[in-house]
Amino acid sequence: MVARYELIADELREEILSGAYPVGSQLPSEAELAGRFRAARGTVRQAVAVLVAEGLVGSRQGARRIVLGAARSQSFAELHSFAQWARAGGYRFGGQVIEQRRRRASAAESARLGGGEVLEVLRVRTLEDEPVLVERTVYAGWVASVVERLPADCESVTEALYDTIGLVFAYGEHLIDAVSAGVHDARLLGVRRGSPLLRQRRTTTTHEGRPVETSDDRYRAGSVAFSIRNSIGANPLVRQAIDLRSRG
Amino acid sequence: MVARYELIADELREEILSGAYPVGSQLPSEAELAGRFRAARGTVRQAVAVLVAEGLVGSRQGARRIVLGAARSQSFAELHSFAQWARAGGYRFGGQVIEQRRRRASAAESARLGGGEVLEVLRVRTLEDEPVLVERTVYAGWVASVVERLPADCESVTEALYDTIGLVFAYGEHLIDAVSAGVHDARLLGVRRGSPLLRQRRTTTTHEGRPVETSDDRYRAGSVAFSIRNSIGANPLVRQAIDLRSRG
DNA sequence: GAGTGGTCTAGACCACAAA
DNA sequence: TTGTGGTCTAGACCACTCG
Known part of the structure; x- marks a missing residue:
């Protein structure tokens, strides 16, 4: 069973990755998306939240959502x-x-x-x-x-x-x-x-x-790197000091 | 203006960090929390989602939510x-x-x-x-x-x-x-x-x-480290191979 | 001021876990 | 079988951005 919002998120993600919504451009409004997918506003919000969590889309109150990047993230x-x-x-x-x-x-x-x-x-x-x-x-x-x-x-x-x-x-x-x-x-x-x-x-x-x-x-060194996207309000990565007195 | 769900999340987070809900224990059900905070189920879900995103709480369909850790994350x-x-x-x-x-x-x-x-x-x-x-x-x-x-x-x-x-x-x-x-x-x-x-x-x-x-x-080395919590379904960190032929 | 996203409610149904 | 979380709807109000 795949959730409706996942399908919507997948479709939007594909459009972003394919360049239909280039980096820096605006996403359609929630109302427009709700109309296009014939879903309730809450459902398209859930879909867009997925993309925000992936770092693909930026969101802030009052302004249209924008496309931040176009790279696939991993599981x-x-x-x-x-x-x-x-x-x-x-x-x-x-x-x-x-x-x-x-x-x-x-x-x-x-x-x-x-x-x-x-x-x-x-x-x-x-x-x-x-x-x-x-x-x-x-x-x-x-x-x-x-x-x-x-x-x-x-x-x-x-x-x-x-x-x-x-x-x-x-x-x-x-x-x-x-x-x-x-x-x-x-x-x-x-x-x-x-x-x-x-x-x-x-x-x-x-x-x-x-x-x-x-x-x-x-x-x-030089073989593998770790990559992260983050934003105000969603910050999975944390920096930690190592005890400067008793170094290991 | 602080959202209701943020206040609820704050209160639950404090309880987790203070040990009221130890690591490995179960959180109250959504219905119980809704009753306790006199809020709709959607609102407490939003609150708990914050804690899940922080990596403090684990969530899966059908089972009570459990406490995964008790460390504060950063902004x-x-x-x-x-x-x-x-x-x-x-x-x-x-x-x-x-x-x-x-x-x-x-x-x-x-x-x-x-x-x-x-x-x-x-x-x-x-x-x-x-x-x-x-x-x-x-x-x-x-x-x-x-x-x-x-x-x-x-x-x-x-x-x-x-x-x-x-x-x-x-x-x-x-x-x-x-x-x-x-x-x-x-x-x-x-x-x-x-x-x-x-x-x-x-x-x-x-x-x-x-x-x-x-x-x-x-x-x-030995001064700072980066720390991450992740889970199935929420994976901000990504590993990348560096081109093995043209190392820089 | 119009449009947009953020919050909150209330209720319904479903999928899954555990006893 | 019962309880729990996951999904979806419909509608309301608010806070914010932007022209």
């Missing part, structure tokens, strides 16, 4: 899963488990994952046959045995978890910064020790808010 | 303006113009800012008396003369532009990656050449979609 799955992202972008990609072991959760991991035993996995991912990402993922105890049984060159753990036990990743929290490559990272990525890496630390949970994994992902 | 202004962010966080901060000159826009800048003459400004920002950020900002010609007249140690260009000509930054686009420090950056930040820097490139526009500035900001 949660594509941010969460390297494989799904790479596939959607049409890249050649791969991955390999380097090391894997069960151990007791540290204090910090217990707070995030719920304690007990955890499974730590070290993977290297390639894009266009070059290693670009070192992934250190810690899985909660309740998924450990499933992850352990996956092949070492499993393309997508996310998809495998869904296929085997119906697990869906639904919410994520991400912390992004830069670090320099240690000896180990440098060797795995084929860069010099001390090279800049883009680090993404994340924790992911299910629909019910149950934590599944926490990960420390390090990208070789 | 657009705080992401956009170093000064406003640092002040909101209670940090000691400062800034200094190192170099400033007018020149013709490059091709790339013309595409983003609209051509003609631009003003390029190089600033260093400090946090807790340590240099943490090198900012290379290019202002569109129509704001250049205003920016030129600001004092070299102006704390907040954003605020100054608002105070002098009523200019409001409304929309931003951000690209985040890691680079290594060049000789110049290294000297300005007091780090070794080749050290990792967190780079944020951004373009900002007014309410009308008129571009104001584009900037290349580089943070010393």
